[in-house]
Amino acid sequence: MELFQQQLPIVIHSLNIGFLQTLKLFFVTLIGAIPLGLVIAFGSMSRFKPLSALSRTFVWIIRGTPLMIQLLIIYYFPGLVLNNNIWGSGETGRFLASAISFIINYACYFSEIYRGGIQGVPNGQNEAGLVLGMTRRQIFFKVTLLQMIKRIVPPMSNEIITLVKDTSLARIIALQEIIWAGQAFMKGSQGISGAIWPLFFTAIYYLICNGVLTVLLGRLERRLDYFR
Amino acid sequence: MAILEVNHIEKHFGDTKVLKDISFSLEQGDVVSIIGSSGSGKTTLLRCLNFLERPDGGSIVVKGEALFDAATQSAQSDAEIRKKRLHFGLVFQSFNLFPQYTALQNVMLAKELLAREQPDYKRRKREMLNEIEHQARQLLIQMGLGDRMTNYPHQLSGGQQQRVAIARALALEPDILCFDEPTSALDPELTGEVLKVIRELAEKKTTMIIVTHEMAFARDVASQVIFMDNGYIVEQGDPLQVIEHPREERTRQFLAHYAQK
Numbered sequence: 001m002e003l004f005q006q007q008l009p010i011v012i013h014s015l016n017i018g019f020l021q022t023l024k025l026f027f028v029t030l031i032g033a034i035p036l037g038l039v040i041a042f043g044s045m046s047r048f049k050p051l052s053a054l055s056r057t058f059v060w061i062i063r064g065t066p067l068m069i070q071l072l073i074i075y076y077f078p079g080l081v082l083n084n085n086i087w088g089s090g091e092t093g094r095f096l097a098s099a100i101s102f103i104i105n106y107a108c109y110f111s112e113i114y115r116g117g118i119q120g121v122p123n124g125q126n127e128a129g130l131v132l133g134m135t136r137r138q139i140f141f142k143v144t145l146l147q148m149i150k151r152i153v154p155p156m157s158n159e160i161i162t163l164v165k166d167t168s169l170a171r172i173i174a175l176q177e178i179i180w181a182g183q184a185f186m187k188g189s190q191g192i193s194g195a196i197w198p199l200f201f202t203a204i205y206y207l208i209c210n211g212v213l214t215v216l217l218g219r220l221e222r223r224l225d226y227f228r
Numbered sequence: 229m230a231i232l233e234v235n236h237i238e239k240h241f242g243d244t245k246v247l248k249d250i251s252f253s254l255e256q257g258d259v260v261s262i263i264g265s266s267g268s269g270k271t272t273l274l275r276c277l278n279f280l281e282r283p284d285g286g287s288i289v290v291k292g293e294a295l296f297d298a299a300t301q302s303a304q305s306d307a308e309i310r311k312k313r314l315h316f317g318l319v320f321q322s323f324n325l326f327p328q329y330t331a332l333q334n335v336m337l338a339k340e341l342l343a344r345e346q347p348d349y350k351r352r353k354r355e356m357l358n359e360i361e362h363q364a365r366q367l368l369i370q371m372g373l374g375d376r377m378t379n380y381p382h383q384l385s386g387g388q389q390q391r392v393a394i395a396r397a398l399a400l401e402p403d404i405l406c407f408d409e410p411t412s413a414l415d416p417e418l419t420g421e422v423l424k425v426i427r428e429l430a431e432k433k434t435t436m437i438i439v440t441h442e443m444a445f446a447r448d449v450a451s452q453v454i455f456m457d458n459g460y461i462v463e464q465g466d467p468l469q470v471i472e473h474p475r476e477e478r479t480r481q482f483l484a485h486y487a488q489k
Binding site: 122124125127128129130131132133134135136138142143146147150226227228 | 278279280306307310311313314316317318320322324325326327328337338341342380381382396397400
């Protein structure tokens, strides 16, 4: 018990640093994937056949393969196969490679959610706007956008909560996020070695983070509850 | 002068001809009922008048102005069409109210957006918005919805929603108000309240084109009835004559289905 009390502050300090990296990856992914998903969604819905085919094939490949493999390919392919290690060897390079992998992967999932949201708004809404003399832009911003947002909030909440946990996959390319930080105490770090409890302890971080997100996203969902 | 002249309208979807040589005209204050079975082209005709479909032939003239002429006009820009379709209003079978706005906001929205295009909007903004709100309130009171203005569509019955939709269409003061089976999505006990307000509009000499399956209503409210079948106008004329004493065999067959009920 005395040992645990001695180790706890050291472990928590390390985990906090790791969790900051986790959060950074989480937010950067959201900031990148939310708009990129919209671009891919419009690509998939394009009436220009080659573009929609390309877009749908891309989504199929990204959603059909594990994110972990995508991380490995994006991080190692340039260096090992093309002999041009664009990522360098430091943490910055690992973070960049992780962020790009996550943004591409999540943009594909988001694009499908957006597509469902956009196509879920009945065409009658569009026609009602047209016969009332509205421009297409006015119809989008004043009529259909909020209805789309209402439709995508619940499935987006699911993906966002999954994203928090998925950031742990970046451990595979040694990004120093919270799993990496916890695992370090097994191999030995700051005088602690062979300890597995710090790794278990990381679960609490994820749980608290997702608790906060669940409350916030639930609130957003309720704010859109006033119409159907 | 006729307020609306429809001349030789043709429309096909792929190889299927849905409108064939449709011609009719109406005067200010006329109410035209269009009857006919499903798939006869009634709804497509209304959609052509409201520029939701582009006819393949013929012309549409409102108050002497050719809004559409297949012979001379190639594709029109969105902006041109937008201006022209304001001559018409359309009330949909499925209401299509905007769910995120209250009844009052539904009626005001389009007019507010149009007001922004006025050159003196910035200067007279407050005044204009007050006028728009006043007019919208009057319309909803006229529709018997004075106590429903702040309700959202999902809080209203189907009949109430359709009356909001009528007020919304009237707010833009169209020359001709079109109804696409306005009571078909309603329970029988709710159709009455909608037909009643349409009847009141007819008494006020609102020019209307009503696609309907309510034969008694068509007969009583209309000044002219058009019977359509398979894309053609089979018979048109005085409501009593067309509905009570049809000349054409096809009209008789169609009306017989209603007589049996």
